[in-house]
Amino acid sequence: MSVELSVVVPVYNEEESVPELYRRLTEVLSGTVRSYEIVLVDDGSRDRSWALIKDLAARDARVKGVSFSRNFGHQMAFTAGLDHVEGDAVVIMDADLQDPPELIPELVARWREGYDVAYAVRAKREGETFFKLVTAAVFYRLLQRVTNVSIPVDTGDFRLMSRKAADAFRRLSEHHRFTRGMVSWLGFRQIGVPYLRAARHAGETKYPLGKMLRLASDGITSFSYLPLQLASWLGVVVCAAAVVALAAVLILKATGSTLAWTWVAASGLALLGGIQLIAVGLLGEYVGRVFDEVRGRPLYLVQETVGMIGGQRSAPPPITV
Ligand code: UDP
Numbered sequence: 001m002s003v004e005l006s007v008v009v010p011v012y013n014e015e016e017s018v019p020e021l022y023r024r025l026t027e028v029l030s031g032t033v034r035s036y037e038i039v040l041v042d043d044g045s046r047d048r049s050w051a052l053i054k055d056l057a058a059r060d061a062r063v064k065g066v067s068f069s070r071n072f073g074h075q076m077a078f079t080a081g082l083d084h085v086e087g088d089a090v091v092i093m094d095a096d097l098q099d100p101p102e103l104i105p106e107l108v109a110r111w112r113e114g115y116d117v118a119y120a121v122r123a124k125r126e127g128e129t130f131f132k133l134v135t136a137a138v139f140y141r142l143l144q145r146v147t148n149v150s151i152p153v154d155t156g157d158f159r160l161m162s163r164k165a166a167d168a169f170r171r172l173s174e175h176h177r178f179t180r181g182m183v184s185w186l187g188f189r190q191i192g193v194p195y196l197r198a199a200r201h202a203g204e205t206k207y208p209l210g211k212m213l214r215l216a217s218d219g220i221t222s223f224s225y226l227p228l229q230l231a232s233w234l235g236v237v238v239c240a241a242a243v244v245a246l247a248a249v250l251i252l253k254a255t256g257s258t259l260a261w262t263w264v265a266a267s268g269l270a271l272l273g274g275i276q277l278i279a280v281g282l283l284g285e286y287v288g289r290v291f292d293e294v295r296g297r298p299l300y301l302v303q304e305t306v307g308m309i310g311g312q313r314s315a316p317p318p319i320t321v
């Protein structure tokens with residue numbers, strides 16, 4: 001029997017949330033669609049998450065599991081999930097119940113109306129730290145300004161994709177993945193659905209500052225060349241400033257000023273050195289990513305699957321729209 005809706009959930013040390021996630025998902029899904037599957041992607045958890053997933057899969061044939069050989073990250077887990085599902089539509093969401101399963105019927109309704117992507121927009125967020133709220137708000141607005149693809153603000157990865165959009169997404173093979181931007185890039189018919197983002201069900205965030213910054217820089221470098229262009233603009237500004245400074249120095253010299261010229265020159269050089277290093281660093285961000293693409297390693301490695309009959313879907317066919 002064909003599967004109408006697949007739900008993909010990355011799981012990283014979420015033993016406290018998995019049972020409740022399963023309970024709420026099954027409750028909502030059974031009343032929403034004809035048939036469904038839940039694909040839980042274990043991203044190298046070190047707690048009992050994978051044992052719980054295997055246990056659920058043994059009891060319920062609609063639950064399937066993929067386990068990575070190590071921690072490859074949230075974004076790769078979405079990718080692996082999309083590679084293993086067969087639904088006519090796919091929902092991707094977090095395991096910690098910050099993305100409420102109860103919104104799925106609304107996403108499905110938009111899909112039935114003919115939309116290819118229904119993304120959940122965070123109208124309000126509960127239980128987040130002040131720091132997270134501020135950095136997220138600033139980041140989404142910065143991203144909106146610098147990118148050449150229109151990525152909706154205050155929108156995470158929680159969304160529904162039609163089979164057509166999911167297959168198109170699977171053809172994007174980049175290693176540094178920023179799912180919400182990549183889905184925006186696809187185009188098709190997309191619509192936002194507002195919701196209240198709940199607090200984490202249990203446990204702590206699995207996105208420490210380092211991972212958050214990496215995701216943010218993947219988002220910017222994947223969709224904008226602005227940081228590279230910044231170096232040219234800074235160069236123009238510094239050159240103009242240097243011309244003005246030179247003129248000022250000559251005038252002061254002619255009037256016999258006794259300013260400490262060596263200090264002025266040394267601090268000017270240090271400023272310039274700093275600007276150059278920042279520009280090289282930004283360049284490095286892009287060069288490193290190019291290197292990752294050229295090496296062409298697989299995006300992720302699977303250690304084990306449960307409940308899968310077909311395993312990984314074959315590569316999606318070329319798009320015909
Ligand atoms: N996650 C993952 N791999 C990671 C980090 C997180 O699969 O390396 C999963 C995590 O289990 C959760 C989702 O990604 O389902 C979002 O993580 P989290 O809720 O910790 O992020 P936050 O909501 O705090 O930004």
Ligand code: MG
Binds near residue numbers: 094096098
């Ligand atoms: Mg969360």
